[in-house]
Amino acid sequence: MPPPPRCGAAAIRLPFPIPYPPMLRFLLTRAGLVVPTFLGITVLAFFLIRLVPGDPIEVRVGERGIAPERLAELRHAMGLDQPLWKQYADYLGNVLTGDFGVSLVTRNAVIDEFLSLFPATIELAAAAILFAVVVGLPAGVLAAVRRGSVVDHTVMGLSLTGYSMPIFWWGLLLILLFSVNLGWTPVSGRLDLLYYVEPETGFMLIDTLLAGDTDAFRSALRHLVLPAVVLGTIPLAVIARMTRSAMLEVLGEDYIRTARAKGLREKRVIGLHALRNALIPVVTVIGLQAGTLLGGAILTETIFSWPGIGKWLVESINRRDYPALQGGILLIATTVIAVNLLVDLLYGVLNPRIRHAR
């Protein structure tokens, strides 16, 4: 983990000198980096899947076999008989015009499939990060305030365990415990089959509320809990550790002593004066979790049969659905980049020294 940006005596050091107005320049620099990143992702998405043996048609026919003429015909129809560089160039050209192609399996536009499944993933990821923040932030603060105590060692020990937990194993463990043995939560899906709600927003919690169906809402919530916990575990561990170290640093600052010298309650000194400063590096770290989260979503969705992007991507790999995969990866990467830009903006909002020109 890189050392946290500091908010304190030594001030924030940016990776480049900034004559103001900083925010604009900052964003332009970031935007400039986006182009090569995108190119890199298209290359990876395109070539990696082609390294996997078997093309879409071979995978589809499987053991049955297919006549060589028919195979050639289908390959031609899908453009797979073209030289690789030509295929890539066509793909890149299409992407640049916003065309992500058509799924080889379902014949639907990739972008439509993506958008219809995306809310499920976002809902899961948002619930996971909410869980991670709500538990991780106070845990980190508590560990810092009670540094060296049993509480501190417990929090740090648990977070190290959580961080090292393989998602697959952790998910199955929780399913065994809560779904199979205790029967508290459902094993898979987003909603009991008993219920049907019109997909207005694609977010099950919101849609069930919009439909005014509280039973369905409760069902959706119970479906969401376990996957959110599984997906949120690693971010939780990272946030707890980061919060602890940021708090420890801030608690040693002069202005904390000043706050105490004013006769403020310890609750206010820690919860306002210290936490407000410690949040700056913590928010950055939360933003960096966006990538981890979407990566983890692929596994989590597969374990819990959560009908989102992750599960869809895994199925696309199995079917060698090249356009779906390429489009899906690119769109996910776009999301991660957008989230990171957003976090950079938030960083400026949180840190007055970046927000204001002198």
Place this chain on the structure above:
Amino acid sequence: MALLDIRNLSVEFTTRAGTFRAVDGIDLTVDEGEVVGIVGESGSGKSVTSLAVMGLIPEPGRVVADRLSFAGRDLRSISGSERRRIVGKDIAMVFQEPMTSLNPCFTVGFQIMEALKVHEGLTGRALRDRTVELLDQVGIPAPESRLRAFPHQLSGGMNQRVMIAMAIACNPRLLIADEPTTALDVTIQKQILDLLARLQRERGMALILITHDMGVVAETARRVAVMYAGQVVETRPAADLFERPRHPYTAALLDALPERAVGRRRLPTIPGVVPGIADRPGGCLFNPRCRFTATRCCGLRPELEPDDTGATRCFFPLPAHREVTP
């Protein structure tokens, strides 16, 4: 009765190298409205003493005293909430480093108002007006518009004025100014000291002015305590101290003042540094650096002995009628 009454105050820190007495049996009294100067080199325990009064010694530190009372209340035994009612209201402190002593994430207005809200219960318009008035009193131009400034947008001198405004916000009876000018440049230093002196006079509050600069206390303090390695080595009225220092350390500090070295080619300095945790000598703590060290100074530790105008911690105090110039 003295406003602040300290008897035999010690502060110990336990470090890996052992127990370290940063403050070692200090006596200090401050009367209502009095200005007392505490002088001493870096590391002599001035800040630790004032933090002990504020109840701000960080965790493993241990504070012991025979008496530690403020306005008749025993600061050793009061509860946390009682202490919070005194600290920040009746006793306030201005710190050494204005740039790091203000919270970078909050506006100066917010940070001043906070004290007023907590101790005086002010809100709304009254709170705002009082804050503007305070900023005006400490000489901040265009105070209205400064309410929303962040500390990084102000200079060191301005930030120190904000710190002072914050400290005097609730009309403290005792203000502790811990080297309030050390981090500022010379022209600003004078302004801040004048400001403190003016506020002290106008409000009649007691002031402990901590500094390592003898020249600063000469102009402001009525009484001076000289600290060395956690102990008071000499204390007496400022006029007497400057005229006839009795402790060799005080004399050496005075000799180091530029205005006393007229006609000399080089400013005399005191060789060596204040002993820290590992190198405290036996006997008198000043003996490795003293020009008059005798055998006795290395074996026994002198007590603070009262004399006609004050007290000195030295076996061989300088004669009362001689200037110490070699």
